[in-house]
Structure formats: structure tokens, C-alpha cells
Amino acid sequence: MSDELIFADEQDSRAEQQTQIPWKILIVDDDEEVHTITKLALRNFQFDGRPLVFLHSHSAQEGLDMIRKHPDVALCLLDVVMESDHAGLDMVPKIRDELRNTFVRIVLRTGQPGQAPEETIIADYDINDYKEKTELTRGKLHTLLYSCLRSYRDILALERNRQGLERILLASTQLQQKTFVQDFARGILEQISAILAPDEDALYAQCEGVAAHEESGRLTVVAGTGTYQHDIGKAVTDLLPDSAHAFIAGVETGFHAQHLDSGYFCLYRSSELHLSLLYLKGLTARNAMEKHLLEVFCQNALTAFENLSLRTELEDSQREIVFILGDAVEHRSRETGQHLRRVAEISYILAKASGLSQHQAVLIREAAPLHDLGKIAIPDAVLNKPGPLDPDEWAIMQTHAQHGYDMLHQSDKPILCTGAQIALDHHERWDGKGYPNGLAGTDISLAGRITAIADVFDALSSRRCYKDAWSLDQVKALFQKERGAHFDPDLVDLLMERWDEIADIKAQFPDR
Incomplete structure (x- = not known):
């Protein structure tokens, strides 16, 4: 994506709202004093501008129920010895295997280190750290939180990228089932929403846009959504903002994308007289991942659209030749x-x-x-x-x-x-x-x-x-x-x- 990308104020407000979502910290310990001291030591802690919210459980079973209810817990501070000498240890595989939660960071805490040797526990259990309760001073607890939350944040980012890639592959598969240029172009516009906002409300998900294709120097609309749905066949120059015209004129062959004041704009130019274009009015990417997904999808979609256009042009030529041959017989x-x-x-x-x-x-x-x-x-x-x-x-x-x-x-x-x-x-x-x-x-x-x-x-x-x-x-x-x-x-x-x-x-x- 170009370094010149400009994002609308709407994106900034969404990002600002997201920063207020707190990190969920689950404390599982049968000693109420541990809950109180931990909250006190972390009362003003923030990471990435987001505060903490604490969830409390006093047994392993309560802890499992809490994670089942709140699968987005970022960190579980887990006592080893509770209703049994190894209740905390037994809880770890249940979190990973039964609840299938591989995201939550787990830190075991024990007041009896001799009962569960550190090297054995780290090797045998899917945990992220193992601490004695006596060593978790305020400073070390802050250090631990930074390390665990940073890891959790990065894991979620990788997961969102994986899901985004799956959505791209699914969208690409659905597009490949479309064999007509107009259907394919409309499919591109529809799939953008599925990739960027699969769970958003309709207002955000239904973006307005046009897909256009140029042949022999004439750039016309082949598909449109929203206010553009009745503009098929019209010249794109009559619909795009002035800032887009200079962008079209200035690009060389290849794929190019840019966020203009009015929305997202990308195009693929394969030759001097062949250009595929996509304009999404008012669309903004909310974060770096969405920017990347949007660019990857549009680049592949426009390349496929160009190939489909060329194939359609070849098929149209075949049809024309068929009629010419038949017409020659009719004239004879x-x-x-x-x-x-x-x-x-x-x-x-x-x-x-x-x-x-x-x-x-x-x-x-x-x-x-x-x-x-x-x-x-x-x-x-x-x-x-x-x-x-x-x-x-x-x-x-x-x-x-x-x-x-x-x-x-x-x-x-x-x-x-x-x-x-x-x-x-x-x-x-x-x-x-x-x-x-x-x-x-x-x-x-x-x-x-x-x-x-x-x-x-x-x-x-x-x-x-x-x-x-x-x-x-x-x-x-x-x-x-x-x-x-x-x-x-x-x-x-x-x-x-x-x-x-x-x-x-x-x-x-x-x-x-």
C-alpha cells in the first residue's frame, strides 16, 4: 500500500473506540488476599492505551466456567494448589484441549514451588510462565503483564490475518464461479464487505462503489452498488471525483491503489488501452491489517477481472466469426x-x-x-x-x-x-x-x-x-x-x- 494513504476521520473515531476495550485478566486462586493484592498492584496498569478488567474465580472449576463464558480472556493468573495439590495443573490441558482456547496466556503461580518443579512444569504444560508468589512484586508483575499482553495481542493479530486470508480465498472462490464480466465485477464489490466487515452491521458492510473496464480507450461502468447501481454503461469520468482523474492519468502499467478523500480507489492497467478500475465511495480501512487485506484482494480480483475480460473478448470474437461464417452462407x-x-x-x-x-x-x-x-x-x-x-x-x-x-x-x-x-x-x-x-x-x-x-x-x-x-x-x-x-x-x-x-x-x- 502506498505511503500516501489518507484515512478519514471516521476511521480514527472507530480506532479510538476500540482502544477503550479493556484487557480481561482472570485470577484463579483460593486465597482471597491474592486477588486483592494483585488488583492493587495493577490498579493503574494500561497496555496499548487499554485498561484492565479483572475476573475472579476461587477454584479450578470456577476458572474453567469463567473462561468458557469469557473466551476473550487475555491472561489467566492460575494458582497450582487449590481444591487439590495439582488443581491448577489439571486446569491447563482442559483450557487448551476441551475449551480449545489456545489464545489465552497462562501464568502458573505457586506458594509451594517444591511440589511442582519449574523445569518439569514448563516442559510438560502449555503455559507461558511459572512464578513463585513471593517473587511477584509490583514491578515484576507489571513486567509480566507487558510480556503476556504483548504476546496475546500479536497472536490475535496473526489469527485475524489468518481469518482475513481465509475470507480472501473464500471470496476468490466465489468470484471464480462467475463467468460473465458484469457478474464478476459486481461480485468484487459485494465481496469487499465480506472481507473487511463480516460481522458489521449492514450500514458499514454495504459499501457503494463502481467497477469499470476500459476497452479501446473508453472506460465505462460494468457494475455498481448503492447509488451507482443504475449507472452501468456510463462513462466513469462522469461519476468519479476530480481527485481520481489525475490518478488514472498518471499511473503506469500494473496495480495501483490509493485512498482518496472520497474513498478507496484502485486500478490495474495491463496495456495502454486496457484498464480495470474499482472505486469504493467512503470506504476506509480501520487498521493496517484491513489495509493489507483490501489491497491483496483488490489486486487479485482486478487481475482476475482483466483475465476474464480478455477471455470474454476472445469468446465474443469467436461468436462474431461464427455469425460471419453463417452469414456468408446465407448471402451465397x-x-x-x-x-x-x-x-x-x-x-x-x-x-x-x-x-x-x-x-x-x-x-x-x-x-x-x-x-x-x-x-x-x-x-x-x-x-x-x-x-x-x-x-x-x-x-x-x-x-x-x-x-x-x-x-x-x-x-x-x-x-x-x-x-x-x-x-x-x-x-x-x-x-x-x-x-x-x-x-x-x-x-x-x-x-x-x-x-x-x-x-x-x-x-x-x-x-x-x-x-x-x-x-x-x-x-x-x-x-x-x-x-x-x-x-x-x-x-x-x-x-x-x-x-x-x-x-x-x-x-x-x-x-x-
């Missing part, structure tokens, strides 16, 4: 409408309705435009013949399914693999009378069965060079007639259930 067929887009969207609706996951449905939508790719190998005289095809021409036309598969199936890319299967199967029939392989029923891939319905629906309801468009009533009658013959009966039922939604696709993507 002298069809310049939006057949491909409509087939893709209808296929997506049917895929979702059939119970496929979002990922599988999207994959079918993206691959469906490749269903007729093999027509690129069909001669113009056959492809664009205005009238019916003769048997030889029809045989040539039927080869386009195999041609499309042959072009695509060698790729290991999911879109192209799915496209290959769709190209091969979308002219198969449920009754086995289709082509090219005469497959029947569920031997036909689900992607092929879905795209077949989408393709026929749009082809019949659209004008072609060899026919006029059918009415939607005529198309519906055809599907009802061919249910269980040409088409998968279950998919036809889903088509009928969503007929109006699918029919609206034609209005959304009309022919040019």
Missing part, C-alpha cells in the same frame, strides 16, 4: 435476412425449456448459426435453384450436413464442436427417415433436435427465393402433424407452450 444462398439470429434465439428458448443449464443453452445458441455451414460446398446451380430440385440435385443438397460436420468436428473449441453436431444432425428425423445417417429418436443429439425445430419454424414462416412465407397458423399445424414423426414430441410440446414467445422472435429480428 441469396438470403440476407436474420435467419441465423432467429434460429439461435429460438434454439436458446427451447434449450432452456428442455432443462439444459444456462451454459449448455448458451452454447447451443452460439453454435446454431453454423447449422447450414456445409452449404458453402453446394454448387450455386443447386443451392439457388428457384424451383424444386430433381433427385440428383436433392442428393447433392443433402451432402451439406456431412460437409458442415467435416469442416467443424476436428476443432476442440466447444462452440465449433457443438456446431459440428448440429450441422450433422439437424436434418435427421425422429422417425429415422432423415439424413445423412437415418438416426432416430434420442440417437439424434439434443442440440440437433432443438436446432431442427428452430430452423424449420423460421424457414417456413419466412420468405425464400423458392417460396412465400407461411402463416403462423400453418406453421403450427405442420408441427402438430409432425409431432413424433419428423420432430421430437417433447420438444414440439415445449414449442407449443412457448409459441407466443418464439413467435415474437420474428418481430425482434425482422428480415432486412
Whole structure:
């Protein structure tokens, strides 16, 4: 974190309130005078600006109950001999093992040192010191308190760092489950609160912020919370304070973070035209540990966000290439409408309705435009013949399914693999009378069965060079007639259930 970090007054007030929380000191001794003398010797003692508060127990069992009730006891001053000659010794493993309290510092005190030799006790018991009661003068008691409380404070700091790291790992895992840039960016904003304030009230935990990404020099909002939730797509320069603009302009490549007067600001610049940005309005870190956690999480999150953005850009390029390939075939067929887009969207609706996951449905939508790719190998005289095809021409036309598969199936890319299967199967029939392989029923891939319905629906309801468009009533009658013959009966039922939604696709993507 930069040395130039500035923290708001709110952080100072929180820290000031925290300093008033007292250190809990538990005295376990059956001699009431020991309790009185210890309190008297430490009556004005403070450590890190925090006073002491004393808890009292007069037996080992009372001591265990007290630690169970107050697990945040910092120091236990424990007598060895109480209800038995080794009651204090027996209490130590119960604190560590039964109560699982490894944080409390334990100092054994004894008035009979011969009964429990120091070397044996230190070696065999998880304690921090072993003292004779006669040697605990006021000065030595103060020294002991400083040593034990400093150790307890540092152990807690290590534990908070460990918990913070766990929260970072958990947040990172949850973020990795998000596959879309906007979801991922919003996830970053949501996880900040979980890392810095998992137990705080909603007012503190729900920070307001924006996540933005720059492509080709345009920095726009991709996710927002609070007052920024409706600003997606807007230019970030219109939303950020003036102090942030100079910061953006001045940074080189890499990760940079800074606390501005208005909140926390960080960015990751991978190149001159690629920048990921995170701004959290009014957010302040309350201590050095939170500053470190915030920076570590944001650095990793923005790096992952950049990688996801690049992957999304690559996938968008693949989708665009798929439509370009499909569109090239459509132009060669002298069809310049939006057949491909409509087939893709209808296929997506049917895929979702059939119970496929979002990922599988999207994959079918993206691959469906490749269903007729093999027509690129069909001669113009056959492809664009205005009238019916003769048997030889029809045989040539039927080869386009195999041609499309042959072009695509060698790729290991999911879109192209799915496209290959769709190209091969979308002219198969449920009754086995289709082509090219005469497959029947569920031997036909689900992607092929879905795209077949989408393709026929749009082809019949659209004008072609060899026919006029059918009415939607005529198309519906055809599907009802061919249910269980040409088409998968279950998919036809889903088509009928969503007929109006699918029919609206034609209005959304009309022919040019």
C-alpha cells in the first residue's frame, strides 16, 4: 500500500473506540488476599492505551466456567494448589484441549514451588510462565503483564490475518464461479464487505462503489452498488471525483491503489488501452491489517477481472466469426435476412425449456448459426435453384450436413464442436427417415433436435427465393402433424407452450 494513504476521520473515531476495550485478566486462586493484592498492584496498569478488567474465580472449576463464558480472556493468573495439590495443573490441558482456547496466556503461580518443579512444569504444560508468589512484586508483575499482553495481542493479530486470508480465498472462490464480466465485477464489490466487515452491521458492510473496464480507450461502468447501481454503461469520468482523474492519468502499467478523500480507489492497467478500475465511495480501512487485506484482494480480483475480460473478448470474437461464417452462407444462398439470429434465439428458448443449464443453452445458441455451414460446398446451380430440385440435385443438397460436420468436428473449441453436431444432425428425423445417417429418436443429439425445430419454424414462416412465407397458423399445424414423426414430441410440446414467445422472435429480428 502506498505511503500516501489518507484515512478519514471516521476511521480514527472507530480506532479510538476500540482502544477503550479493556484487557480481561482472570485470577484463579483460593486465597482471597491474592486477588486483592494483585488488583492493587495493577490498579493503574494500561497496555496499548487499554485498561484492565479483572475476573475472579476461587477454584479450578470456577476458572474453567469463567473462561468458557469469557473466551476473550487475555491472561489467566492460575494458582497450582487449590481444591487439590495439582488443581491448577489439571486446569491447563482442559483450557487448551476441551475449551480449545489456545489464545489465552497462562501464568502458573505457586506458594509451594517444591511440589511442582519449574523445569518439569514448563516442559510438560502449555503455559507461558511459572512464578513463585513471593517473587511477584509490583514491578515484576507489571513486567509480566507487558510480556503476556504483548504476546496475546500479536497472536490475535496473526489469527485475524489468518481469518482475513481465509475470507480472501473464500471470496476468490466465489468470484471464480462467475463467468460473465458484469457478474464478476459486481461480485468484487459485494465481496469487499465480506472481507473487511463480516460481522458489521449492514450500514458499514454495504459499501457503494463502481467497477469499470476500459476497452479501446473508453472506460465505462460494468457494475455498481448503492447509488451507482443504475449507472452501468456510463462513462466513469462522469461519476468519479476530480481527485481520481489525475490518478488514472498518471499511473503506469500494473496495480495501483490509493485512498482518496472520497474513498478507496484502485486500478490495474495491463496495456495502454486496457484498464480495470474499482472505486469504493467512503470506504476506509480501520487498521493496517484491513489495509493489507483490501489491497491483496483488490489486486487479485482486478487481475482476475482483466483475465476474464480478455477471455470474454476472445469468446465474443469467436461468436462474431461464427455469425460471419453463417452469414456468408446465407448471402451465397441469396438470403440476407436474420435467419441465423432467429434460429439461435429460438434454439436458446427451447434449450432452456428442455432443462439444459444456462451454459449448455448458451452454447447451443452460439453454435446454431453454423447449422447450414456445409452449404458453402453446394454448387450455386443447386443451392439457388428457384424451383424444386430433381433427385440428383436433392442428393447433392443433402451432402451439406456431412460437409458442415467435416469442416467443424476436428476443432476442440466447444462452440465449433457443438456446431459440428448440429450441422450433422439437424436434418435427421425422429422417425429415422432423415439424413445423412437415418438416426432416430434420442440417437439424434439434443442440440440437433432443438436446432431442427428452430430452423424449420423460421424457414417456413419466412420468405425464400423458392417460396412465400407461411402463416403462423400453418406453421403450427405442420408441427402438430409432425409431432413424433419428423420432430421430437417433447420438444414440439415445449414449442407449443412457448409459441407466443418464439413467435415474437420474428418481430425482434425482422428480415432486412
